[in-house]
Amino acid sequence: RKEVEQDPGPFNVPEGATVAFNCTYSNSASQSFFWYRQDCRKEPKLLMSVYSSGNEDGRFTAQLNRASQYISLLIRDSKLSDSATYLCVVTLENNDMRFGAGTRLTVKP
């Protein structure tokens, strides 16, 4: 079983749609959780950290369920510029990071 698993995608949605990505992790001792965005042929960039209480940043909402070892990212009112690959990232207790395979999102006009 992979340490971090994500929806395989790709997700193709129209502008304005709401889209949700899911991620599960296998190591119950994982410490920190993040969503990164990666544009084609570019490095990953931090989108947002994920907290147990849930957190929101504009159109983006991230949630963490430690009991279920599940992380989600919700994007509301999708924009064309949201098209990218979204990586679920987990930090283990030794500070090693584990990446999901990524979910590709394409927002179409």
Place this chain on the structure above:
Amino acid sequence: GAVVSQHPSRVICKSGTSVKIECRSLDFQATTMFWYRQFPKKSLMLMATSNEGSKATYEQGVEKDKFLINHASLTLSTLTVTSAHPEDSSFYICSATLALTQYFGPGTRLTVL
């Protein structure tokens, strides 16, 4: 936010040659840096953890004699791909940690002919 640079951004080399990639933290000191490689349409795979002043820690399956890592200062780590082969062609990305957040370099695309 913190900035991490990589050089070169793109390199093409012949089989059998060695290629050195530099990773620098521009406005902070990083005792630990990480090296990843990414194949097309795949996620990042951690290759090794670079520790300033000591030996790097390699992930299982990564040949330490092929991928030489040197972390000579708190702002510079280098990855040298020795005797490169076409299968080493990939996107190599480094990162450094600041306040529990990973900041990634822009990546180096290596093509081995």
